[in-house]
Amino acid sequence: MEIGLIGLGNMGMPMAKNLLESGCTVYGMDKNEAAVKKFQEAGGSIGQSIQEMTENCAIILTSLPSSAAVESIFLGEEGLIYHSDDKILLIDTSTVAPEVNRRIHTEADAKGIAYLAAPVSGGVIGAENRTLTFMVGGSTAYYERSLAVLSLLGENLFHVNEQIDSGTVTKLINNLLIGFYTAGVAEALVLAKESGMDLDKLFDMLNVSYGQSRIYERNYKSFIATEDYAPGFALKLLRKDMGFAMDLAQEKNLHLPISQALLAVYKDAEQSGFAEEDMSALYKKAKEQATSLTTEGAQ
Numbered sequence: 001m002e003i004g005l006i007g008l009g010n011m012g013m014p015m016a017k018n019l020l021e022s023g024c025t026v027y028g029m030d031k032n033e034a035a036v037k038k039f040q041e042a043g044g045s046i047g048q049s050i051q052e053m054t055e056n057c058a059i060i061l062t063s064l065p066s067s068a069a070v071e072s073i074f075l076g077e078e079g080l081i082y083h084s085d086d087k088i089l090l091i092d093t094s095t096v097a098p099e100v101n102r103r104i105h106t107e108a109d110a111k112g113i114a115y116l117a118a119p120v121s122g123g124v125i126g127a128e129n130r131t132l133t134f135m136v137g138g139s140t141a142y143y144e145r146s147l148a149v150l151s152l153l154g155e156n157l158f159h160v161n162e163q164i165d166s167g168t169v170t171k172l173i174n175n176l177l178i179g180f181y182t183a184g185v186a187e188a189l190v191l192a193k194e195s196g197m198d199l200d201k202l203f204d205m206l207n208v209s210y211g212q213s214r215i216y217e218r219n220y221k222s223f224i225a226t227e228d229y230a231p232g233f234a235l236k237l238l239r240k241d242m243g244f245a246m247d248l249a250q251e252k253n254l255h256l257p258i259s260q261a262l263l264a265v266y267k268d269a270e271q272s273g274f275a276e277e278d279m280s281a282l283y284k285k286a287k288e289q290a291t292s293l294t295t296e297g298a299q
Contacts, residue, residue: 001024001025001058001059001148001149002024002025002026002027002056002057002058003019003024003025003026003027003057003058003059003060003061003149004026004027004028004029004048004053004054004056004057004059004060004061005019005026005027005028005029005060005061005062005063006028006029006030006050006053006060006061006062006063006064006073006080007029007030007062007063007064007065007069007094008028008029008030008032008035008036008038008039008063009030009032009035009063009065010124010127010231010232011063011093011120011124011127012028012030012061012063013035013038013039014124014127014128015061015063015093015127015132015153016028016039016042016044017042018127018128018130018152018153019149019152019153020042020043020044022152024149024152025045026044026045027044027045027046027048027053027056027057028040028044028045028046029046029048029050029053049078050073050078050079050080050083051078051083054080054083054084054085054088055083057088058087058088058089059088059089059090059091059145059146059149060080060084060088060089060090060091061091061092061093061149062074062080062090062091062092062093062094063093063094064092064094065094065237066094066096066240067096067097067100069094070092070094070096070100070104071100071103071104074090074092074104074107075103075104075107081104081107081108081111081113084108084111084113085111085112085113086111086112086113086114088113088114089114089115089116089142089145089146090108090113090114090115090116091115091116091118091146091149091150092104092115092116092117092118092119093118093119093120093134094119095119095168095171095172095175095237095240095241095244096117096119096168096244097168097244097247098165098168098169098172098244098248099165101117101137101164101165101168102164102165104117105117105138105164114139114142114145115138115142115164116136116137116138116139116142116143116146116164116167117136117137117138117164117165117167117168118134118135118136118137118138118146118150118167119134119135119167119168119170119171120132120133120134120135120154120171121133121135121171121174122154122156123218123232123233124232124233125232126154127153130152130153130154130155131154131155131156132153132154132155132156133154133156133157133158134150134153134154134156134157134158134167135158135160135166135167135168135170135171135174136150136157136158136159136160136167137160137161137162137163137164137165137166137167137168137169138162138164138167139162140159140162143159158170169248171241172241172244172245172248173245175238175241175242175245176241176242176245176259178215178238178279179238179242179259179262179263179266180262181213181215181216182215182219182238182279182280182282183262183265183266183282183286185213185215185216185219185220185224185280185283186219186280186282186283186285186286187286188211189202189220189224189283190283190286190287190290193287194290199220199224199225200225203216203217203220203221203225218232218280219279219280219283220280222280223278223280223281223283224280224283229277229278229280229281229284230277230278231276231277231278231279232278233278233279234275234276234277234278234279235266235269235270235274235275235276235277235278235279235281235282236270236275236276237279238266238279239263239266239267239269239270239275242259242262242263242266243263245259246259246260246263265282266282268285269281269282269285272285272288
C-alpha cells in the first residue's frame with residue numbers, strides 16, 4: 001500500500017516506522033526537519049507536497065498536536081480537502097475539539113471524500129509496539145476500508161458509531177479519567193512519602209488491591225520511581241484534552257464542578273513550568289505544594 005502520514009512526532013513517527021516495516025510505501029511530512037530526516041533514514045519517502053501526496057496515496061493519516069494544526073492541514077486553501085477526491089480515505093488520529101471533526105466532515109462529505117476521526121490511546125509505547133487503541137467515528141463502510149491500515153498499527157480497534165465525533169468524545173472521556181487518576185496518584189504518593197512509606201513496597205501492595213490502576217503503574221514505575229519525566233504524554237497535552245472535555249460539557253449544558261476544579265490544577269501546573277514534562281510530573285507539583293503548605297504552617 002502507498003500511505004501518506006502527516007505529522008512525524010512522538011506518535012506519528014513510530015506509526016510511520018511500523019507501516020514501513022509492514023512493507024508499505026510511506027510518504028511523510030512534518031514541519032520539523034529533524035523528524036523528516038529521521039523518517040527518511042528509516043526508509044520513508046519525503047519531499048512531497050499535499051497535492052502530490054493525494055495523487056499518490058489511497059490512504060492518508062494525520063497525527064497532529066492541536067486543533068489549529070488539524071484545521072490548517074485539512075481545511076487550508078491548499079489542504080487535504082481541497083486536493084483530495086472520492087478515491088482517497090483520510091484518517092485523522094489527532095485529538096481535537098469535536099466541532100473540528102464536524103466541520104471537516106461537512107467539507108469532506110460535500111466533495112464525496114471519505115473521512116474518519118480516529119483518535120488513539122496507548123501513548124508512545126503503544127505506538128511503538130502496535131498495541132494502540134483506535135476509537136473511530138464515521139461511516140461503517142469507511143471504517144471497513146481503514147482496517148487494512150489500522151490493523152498494522154493497533155490491536156484494539158473500535159468503531160464507536162457513525163457519528164463523526166463519537167471517537168473523539170470517547171477519547172476525551174478517556175483522558176478526563178486519566179486526569180483524575182494522575183492527580184490521585186500524585187497526591188496519594190506525596191502523602192505516602194511524607195508518612196515514611198517505602199513507595200516500591202506500597203506499589204506492590206496496592207497493585208493487588210482496589211487502589212491498583214494502569215495509570216498508577218505507568219506513572220509510578222516509568223516516571224516517579226525513576227525520577228525521569230521525559231514526556232511519554234506531556235502534561236500540556238493532557239491539559240488540552242481535559243479542556244476540550246470541559247468545552248463539550250458546556251456545549252451539553254452540563255456543570256461538572258470536580259472536573260472543572262481538576263482542570264484548574266493542571267493549568268496551574270502547566271503555568272508553573274511542568275508543561276513539557278510527562279503528565280506524571282504532577283507528582284512533583286503536588287509535592288511542592290504540600291511542602292509549601294507545611295512551611296507556611298510552621299511559620
